[in-house]
Amino acid sequence: MQFGIFSVGDVTPDPTTGRTPTEAERIRAMTTIAEHAEQAGLDVFATGEHHNRPFVPSSPTTLLGYVAGRTSRITLSTSTTLITTNDPVKIAEDYAMLQHLSGGRTDLMLGRGNTAPVYPWFGQDIGKSVELTVENYQLLRRLWDEDVVTWEGRFRTPLQSFTSTPRPLDGVAPFVWHGSIRTPEVAEIAAYFGDGYFANNIFWPKEHYVRLIQLYRERYAHYGHGAPEQAIVGLGGQVYMARNSQDAVREFRPYFDNAPVYGHGPSLEDFTAQTPLTVGTPEQVVEKTLTFQEFFGDYQRQLFLIDHAGLPLATVLRQIDLLGEQVVPVLRREFEARRPAHVPSDPPTHASRVAARDAALAAAAAEVPSGVTSGAAGA
Template sequence: MEIGVYSIGNRTPDPTTGRRPGEPERLRSIARIAEHAEQAGFDVFAVGEHHQPPYALSSPVALLGYLAARTDRLMLSTAATLLTTNDPVRVAEDYATLQVLSDGRLDLMLAKGNSAAVYPVFGRDPVDAGELMAENYALLRRLWSAEPVDWSGRFRTPLRDFTSVPRPLDGVAPYVWHAAVTSPGTAELAARHGDGLFANHIFWPPPHTARLVDHYREEYARYAHRAPARVGLGGQVFVRPRSQDAVDEFRPYFDNGPVYGHGPTLEEYAATTPLAVGSPAQVVDAVLGYRDYVGDYDRQLLLIDHPGLPEKTVLEQLDLLGEQVLPALRRVTDDRLSPPNPSKCHVPGRGRFPSGRAGQHVAP
């Protein structure tokens, strides 16, 4: 299993000091975190895309290009590229360029996005999100697999005898993941095209994520692809050598976090979602516990530079995770002689969509 970290580039104030990092500081910090993640032994680093304050990260391809020149081993990824508002021709060209320059250390995570406000910024209507995603992805695949391309659709001007450049490295397009939090339609799109599903289940209880992954695997099997289905999961951790120290230090960040603060307590949230706060052994147990409800899976990305945590603390997290958590996780997850059977994993309450989640204050 690949294990990595990701950042969404938020500029949340540190609740213990009241200080909010500026945009240049935050972008440079994310780059340092990525370099440190490689040194600590992580496999993947991924960055999100947002187009409004308080985020600093609107151009993942630019940051990933910078990181490609400053790292040697890390797989670089988006988390995620908004294919509903980005032009697929631009996406095809940008990420093929980055794939070539990184010598193939790139894959792409696609999503519709979770903010309707971004659509009119790019001349789109959020009502069209599902159709935009399907049409733009069909064109992106076509641009990477064929030359020249003739194309007409509902949402953009036609293409005639067009070839995007550069071509994908060695004729193989970047691997594509589809990010989903609540949408079975996204799982179906990933399954139909033989792509991976990234279930970013940081806000939802296990039964919901189990249903989403089950649905993807069922659809994937129906299409009888040659390659196996691939599942990735999000997660949140905060680790210190002593459990109580981790809880005490993280509590003000949780209590004031814009995405989950001012709702359930830290203890309630950790009991009902994948959030893991504690000692290295407790974090290992929590992450390995994800397999209890999704079975064996392929990629684990951890969100650790949130919400308002200072860079020094994030780098300390990477060191502790690299020294004590990653080796323990790999001892288990790299042993694939008898992987869990997803069809036999049982989670109480598993059924069809939708499911309640932990904390109604959390935005999907």
């Protein structure tokens, strides 16, 4: 199972000091966090994509390309790449380039985005977000899977005999997750293509996400990709840890109360009771995270949000150390002990996808009758 962290890249004042980092400081902090995550033994670093204040990661592939050059093992992903307001041609080219730069350590999570003003900034209508998602992803798949694409749709100019460059590394596109917090159509798209489904369950009660994940699993099986329990699922979460739970609550409360996403809303106690947020000891993080498998079934990727709301970089790095030393090793052992043998333990990687492609080609070649060439067979 993969464990990692994701960042929303907010530039938020530290409520305990009143100091706001500069954009340059926040961007450098994100790269330091990614490098430290690898050093701590985590599997994934993911960045969001935002085009509005107080967030800075407007160019995920630029950030991840830099991190790729400073790391050697960790998977580089997104949390979210906007499929609605980005041109599918640019997504195809940018993430294929990142594939090459990272040696295949790349996947991405596509999402609609929930910031209404962003849509008109990029010439789109939020009222058509689902239609944009469907059309743009269909085009993205073709750009990666076909060398030459001729295409016409509703939301961009037509393409005539177009080749996206560079081509995907080893001829295999990056693995795609589809992220959603409320849209059944996104679960349907993920299931149809046999892609991963990521429920970033950091806001709402678990019952909401149980329904979406169950729908995805049922449709994944319907389209012939495997049994429902073999569908590729990822989950989000939020943690803040200290040696004892009282210290954790005391230290994190001012950051929670002033967070740009949910500050000045529910109390910390109510929010932790109703969502996956865990504020306490490493042991309490382990205990609560293990319940995710009970609610959602076996899954393959767990990402934690730990660097938001103005938390100082030194504090975030200590959180990563606690994850790597005291949380993730226990979760790996416990999740794998519970997982049935026929359920994948990890999401597809570049190496596994290349191997599956090569095995399928070899199997197809073996079915050609002896003495019959492909040219003769097609004559």
